[in-house]
Amino acid sequence: MSKEYRFIGKRTPRKDALEIVTGKATYIGDIKKPELLYGKILRSPYPHAEITRIKTDKSEALHGVAAVLTYKNVPDWRTGIPRHVPVLDRKVRFVGDAVAIVAAETAEIASEALDLIEVEYEQLPPVYDVEEAIEPDAPQLHADFPRNLMPLDIPTFGPKTLSEVVMGDVEKGFDEADVIAEGTYGYENIANPLPIEPPGVIARWEDENRLTVWSGTQCASWHRFIMQSKMGFPDIRAIDTQCGGSFGSKNYAPLPLFYAAALAKVTGRPVKVCFTKEEHFGAFVLRLGSRFRGKIGIKKDGTVTAVSGVWFVDTGAFSDMAQAQVAVGCGEAQLMLRCPNWDLRTRLVCTNRSASGVVRGFGGQELESALSPILTMAMEKASLDPVEFFKKNYVKPGEGYFWREGNYWVSRGRDYSEAIDSGARAFGWNEKWKGWLKPTAVNGAKRTGVGVGIHGNADVGEDESEAYVRLNPDATATIYVNISESGMGQRSSLCKMAAEVLQLPLARIHITPADTMVNPFEFGLVGSRGTYAVGSAVIEAAEDARQKLLELAAPKLEAAPEDLETRDGSIYRKERPEAGISWSGAMGIMRTCMGFGRFEPDYSVPNFLIQFVEVEVDTETGRVDLRQVLSATDVGQIIDPLSLEGQLHGALGSAGIDTALFEESILDRTTGHMLNINMIDYKWRTFLELPRFENVILETPLPTHRFKAIGVGEIATSPGPGAVLMAVSNALGVKVSEYPLTPDKILRALGKTGRGKTV
Amino acid sequence: MSSMKEEDREKIAFTVNGVSYELEVGNQPYQIAPSHTLAHTLRETLGLTGTKVGCDQGACGSCTVLMDGDPVLSCMTLTVECHGRSIITIEGLQDRQTGKLNPLQQAFIDNTAFQCGFCTPGMIMAAKSLLEKNPTPNKQDVKEALAGHYCRCISHYHVVEAVLEAAKKGR
Numbered sequence: 036m037s038k039e040y041r042f043i044g045k046r047t048p049r050k051d052a053l054e055i056v057t058g059k060a061t062y063i064g065d066i067k068k069p070e071l072l073y074g075k076i077l078r079s080p081y082p083h084a085e086i087t088r089i090k091t092d093k094s095e096a097l098h099g100v101a102a103v104l105t106y107k108n109v110p111d112w113r114t115g116i117p118r119h120v121p122v123l124d125r126k127v128r129f130v131g132d133a134v135a136i137v138a139a140e141t142a143e144i145a146s147e148a149l150d151l152i153e154v155e156y157e158q159l160p161p162v163y164d165v166e167e168a169i170e171p172d173a174p175q176l177h178a179d180f181p182r183n184l185m186p187l188d189i190p191t192f193g194p195k196t197l198s199e200v201v202m203g204d205v206e207k208g209f210d211e212a213d214v215i216a217e218g219t220y221g222y223e224n225i226a227n228p229l230p231i232e233p234p235g236v237i238a239r240w241e242d243e244n245r246l247t248v249w250s251g252t253q254c255a256s257w258h259r260f261i262m263q264s265k266m267g268f269p270d271i272r273a274i275d276t277q278c279g280g281s282f283g284s285k286n287y288a289p290l291p292l293f294y295a296a297a298l299a300k301v302t303g304r305p306v307k308v309c310f311t312k313e314e315h316f317g318a319f320v321l322r323l324g325s326r327f328r329g330k331i332g333i334k335k336d337g338t339v340t341a342v343s344g345v346w347f348v349d350t351g352a353f354s355d356m357a358q359a360q361v362a363v364g365c366g367e368a369q370l371m372l373r374c375p376n377w378d379l380r381t382r383l384v385c386t387n388r389s390a391s392g393v394v395r396g397f398g399g400q401e402l403e404s405a406l407s408p409i410l411t412m413a414m415e416k417a418s419l420d421p422v423e424f425f426k427k428n429y430v431k432p433g434e435g436y437f438w439r440e441g442n443y444w445v446s447r448g449r450d451y452s453e454a455i456d457s458g459a460r461a462f463g464w465n466e467k468w469k470g471w472l473k474p475t476a477v478n479g480a481k482r483t484g485v486g487v488g489i490h491g492n493a494d495v496g497e498d499e500s501e502a503y504v505r506l507n508p509d510a511t512a513t514i515y516v517n518i519s520e521s522g523m524g525q526r527s528s529l530c531k532m533a534a535e536v537l538q539l540p541l542a543r544i545h546i547t548p549a550d551t552m553v554n555p556f557e558f559g560l561v562g563s564r565g566t567y568a569v570g571s572a573v574i575e576a577a578e579d580a581r582q583k584l585l586e587l588a589a590p591k592l593e594a595a596p597e598d599l600e601t602r603d604g605s606i607y608r609k610e611r612p613e614a615g616i617s618w619s620g621a622m623g624i625m626r627t628c629m630g631f632g633r634f635e636p637d638y639s640v641p642n643f644l645i646q647f648v649e650v651e652v653d654t655e656t657g658r659v660d661l662r663q664v665l666s667a668t669d670v671g672q673i674i675d676p677l678s679l680e681g682q683l684h685g686a687l688g689s690a691g692i693d694t695a696l697f698e699e700s701i702l703d704r705t706t707g708h709m710l711n712i713n714m715i716d717y718k719w720r721t722f723l724e725l726p727r728f729e730n731v732i733l734e735t736p737l738p739t740h741r742f743k744a745i746g747v748g749e750i751a752t753s754p755g756p757g758a759v760l761m762a763v764s765n766a767l768g769v770k771v772s773e774y775p776l777t778p779d780k781i782l783r784a785l786g787k788t789g790r791g792k793t794v
Numbered sequence: 795m796s797s798m799k800e801e802d803r804e805k806i807a808f809t810v811n812g813v814s815y816e817l818e819v820g821n822q823p824y825q826i827a828p829s830h831t832l833a834h835t836l837r838e839t840l841g842l843t844g845t846k847v848g849c850d851q852g853a854c855g856s857c858t859v860l861m862d863g864d865p866v867l868s869c870m871t872l873t874v875e876c877h878g879r880s881i882i883t884i885e886g887l888q889d890r891q892t893g894k895l896n897p898l899q900q901a902f903i904d905n906t907a908f909q910c911g912f913c914t915p916g917m918i919m920a921a922k923s924l925l926e927k928n929p930t931p932n933k934q935d936v937k938e939a940l941a942g943h944y945c946r947c948i949s950h951y952h953v954v955e956a957v958l959e960a961a962k963k964g965r
Contacts, residue, residue, distance in 0.1 A: 048903050055911035056899040058844015058884035062912060065843035141823065230946050231848040231856055231912045279846070279912030280946050312849040522909030522947045677906035677952065684948040685909070714853035714944065722937040722950055 042531040043742050044673045047541055050527040051277070051520060060277045063235035063251035064309055071237070072101050074298045074308035075145035077135040077152050078318060079127035082387040082707025083174060084156035086125050086134065094137065094151035099144035101302045103152065105135045109297050112266045114289040115353045116189055119179060122293040127156070128176050128352035129389045130707045131318035133290070138298035138306050161387035163704050165223075165326055165349040168384050176352060176385045185350060185383040189358050195441025197362040200342075200369060200379040202437075208341025208376030212332025216412035221326040222404035222756065223349065224699035224774050226690035227316060227717065228394045232279025234288045234319055235309035238295035245270045246296060250288060251278040253521045254559025255549035257287035265289065266296070275519035275549035282689035282752075283393035284320050285521070286561060289355060316712030320392025321700055322690050323360060324349030325401035329379070333413045337424045342368075343378035346402055350383060351390045357383055362439035363494060363562075364398030369436040370491040370641050371403060372410075373428045388702050389709070395689050397562065399490060400753035404694070407488070407757030408772035411764075415471040421761065422464055422645075425489045426455045430641055438493055438638040448640040448745070449735060451491075451669060455645050458667025458731045462647040472768045480655045483662070484766025488754030489645045494562030495746050496637035496739075500572035501555035504533055504580045506628040508619035510604025512537055512580070514546045516573055517554035518565070523748055524678030525565040529573045531674060532742065536577035538602040555631075563642055563746035566674060567739065572632040574741045580630025587628070588621035640739050642747045644668045646686065646754035650762040654785055657778030659696055659763055663727045666751065671737035672744040682748030683730045687720055691752025695759035697775050808879045810840060811886030819874060826873050833857045833868035836883060844884035844915050848944065855943035858916035859883045865923045884915035887922070897960040898922055907956035909947030917943050921957045931961055
């Protein structure tokens with residue numbers, strides 16, 4: 036497809052490649068400011084307690100300490116939805132909750148000062164289980180939220196924000212079903228997306244009301260337009276550095292920003308707060324806990340007749356994005372399952388462990404991974420091939436769904452059946468799939484099995500984007516768009532789109548740093564929206580600028596603008612490319628041409644990914660080896676082949692597929708401490724354990740985008756967990772449904788350990 | 795401490811990317827504290843921020859630099875132990891005169907063998923050490939040499955390609 040394009044679809048180096056491979060790329064930890072102070076946080080050793088006494092005088096007296104703040108003297112800023120989480124509180128709600136913050140001349144002095152703060156606590160009973168937490172006599176975390184239930188009727192996405200899926204008549208639906216599967220299953224690993232770089236923020240007050248914030252975050256505008264409302268509306272200038280990975284978790288960093296800005300306010304100096312890895316593990320953000328108690332009815336032909344149940348969503352101590360994730364999760368479930376009868380209710384609950392935040396998959400991965408065991412049970416009862424089931428039930432053009440803001444949308448995207456078939460062929464699904472609970476192969480103690488999962492998202496066109504493109508007389512172009520680079524290569528891909536519109540070599544396209552003072556509004560790179568939403572704004576701005584340039588050139592070339600073309604900085608009449616004038620010839624050297632583009636939300640074009648996995652299980656040791664992953668999708672048009680491939684490889688990272696195998700934050704429910712908050716004990720996949728990984732990417736042009744493309748990167752992590760449960764169950768011949776499938780669970784499922792057994 | 799004579803002060807001398815440094819040991823901000831790691835000294839004292847610190851726990855590999863040709867975790871190495879050593883960091887790979895990149899750097903660019911790029915300097919340093927010891931590695935050799943390097947974006951597949959390509963071109 037890309038033959039008709041010069042830049043789109045071609046392998047081109049990332050614009051920031053040289054900086055990255057030479058160590059010049061600048062991340063938040065690399066930045067210093069004159070007069071910089073370093074902030075550190077004193078953290079609670081208890082999961083639930085009141086601070087009865089706190090003394091800071093010794094800490095304040097330490098040489099080099101500039102400020103010590105506690106709940107008594109911090110600014111009254113609040114995060115969370117609704118806004119209820121202060122900078123520091125008199126109460127602590129998880130092990131690692133902030134108790135006091137210190138700014139000092141060096142990080143070492145700040146750490147030393149923490150040890151000199153004297154705190155006395157009155158311990159309170161904690162609650163960790165999402166269903167125990169909503170019992171009437173459960174310990175209560177927040178005074179305003181009885182039974183630990185967080186409100187869902189918050190207009191996160193407007194007055195009709197989706198918080199449940201209720202439609203049709205589920206009783207009638209279950210009557211029509213041939214099989215009904217029911218149960219309670221959890222996806223409660225509370226895994227950590229764990230980008231390699233811990234979060235960090237530098238804050239500096241320029242005057243009483245003007246705050247500058249530098250951070251290595253994913254969505255450069257959030258530290259302005261979202262944080263303003265949490266901090267009494269100061270004028271915030273938010274600047275992003277290169278971001279060392281995010282996967283949603285560093286979309287923004289409200290608490291690190293609070294700490295840095297509060298300390299900067301009282302000291303009158305810039306303050307840097309960079310979390311340690313331990314803090315990153317234990318006091319930043321985890322995946323939501325998810326449990327589904329319910330049932331699904333289907334017919335023998337794979338028609339889904341009813342889905343009902345309660346989705347319990349565990350935010351940990353608080354969350355400032357959970358309602359949005361519930362909304363998107365409810366939408367994504369409908370994309371996955373075409374069904375006329377729903378009664379899916381939700382409970383958003385807080386418990387005494389560190390907070391959940393945004394993670395790639397954004398509610399959908401959490402809901403679907405908990406639904407998956409019930410869904411597979413239904414398919415198994417009906418003897419359905421899961422590939423055929425998914426193909427039949429994924430939303431098709433002309434079919435509809437309620438999306439996150441509560442409106443009903445009809446898909447004008449594509450039918451992904453061809454992508455599903457292509458993926459199945461490439462994987463050899465028909466040869467490997469032997470039926471439910473049947474291994475693909477048995478080799479002594481080792482048994483092989485296959486599984487499959489899908490995921491789709493209609494957020495590729497979410498929210499607003501604006502961009503300017505400025506054409507300069509020296510035949511260069513500058514894109515003004517407020518996006519940071521956190522790994523997806525999108526800054527480069529946007530340059531390719533502009534280069535294609537302007538027919539200008541990539542080296543002549545520049546993109547502004549992510550800085551809210553420089554750039555127009557941009558929501559940020561979330562939900563695979565970079566290609567469609569941000570891309571469309573940039574393309575429109577480039578087209579607008581090009582039009583203005585051609586209008587300037589028209590009288591000089593004695594032609595109408597529509598009869599003109601520009602390529603490589605020359606403007607000419609279409610029939611006479613040899614008789615061109617330069618951009619400076621058209622506009623003079625004391626002028627620029629500025630174009631503007633804006634994208635309005637459009638939830639009518641869902642993306643899609645199917646993932647096939649093959650596992651080998653050692654029935655003697657219980658070890659599961661992920662041997663092969665194959666992802667298939669249709670992206671309309673590849674923009675940058677290597678970036679796209681990398682995004683899809685990301686299925687193995689950021690609390691994705693391996694949440695089915697070994698990734699989990701282990702919470703000790705007797706002390707409230709996380710037991711594996713370091714990179715040795717928190718398990719991650721190494722180079723030596725890479726499975727064979729293939730991507731089957733179709734390119735069927737999609738009319739909604741100038742270059743016929745749609746984004747897909749975000750959802751790479753989501754289909755995998757359920758697929759792995761299915762594959763392991765098939766390998767063993769025994770249904771296993773508990774994430775993650777560590778060897779102990781495998782051996783227990785095989786009856787080799789457990790009550791009355793020894794290994 | 796300040797009353798101590800110049801010659802009595804303990805000093806640590808080493809080279810970084812061919813440049814000699816002699817640093818005083820002490821607890822002043824401009825000195826090397828006995829607790830300072832090499833990663834801290836490189837980044838905070840010498841301003842060589844190309845070396846990244848992902849975990850500061852010796853587990854992620856991002857802070858890898860070469861010490862006398864061998865990859866070491868600079869977050870687990872005390873600077874006071876580096877006396878007499880020769881250190882190479884990511885900043886030392888590009889030819890300063892010609893601007894020519896090390897073949898590994900070029901191969902990482904050509905294969906987009908990074909996503910967020912934070913783990914990349916450490917991986918390139920480990921790969922450099924591998925290629926010096928084994929100029930003709932196979933896929934498994936590369937994976938073993940990089941097994942201690944964490945990348946959450948999953949650049950692994952492209953990194954393996956890049957290292958093999960650099961090895962091939964270097965032959």
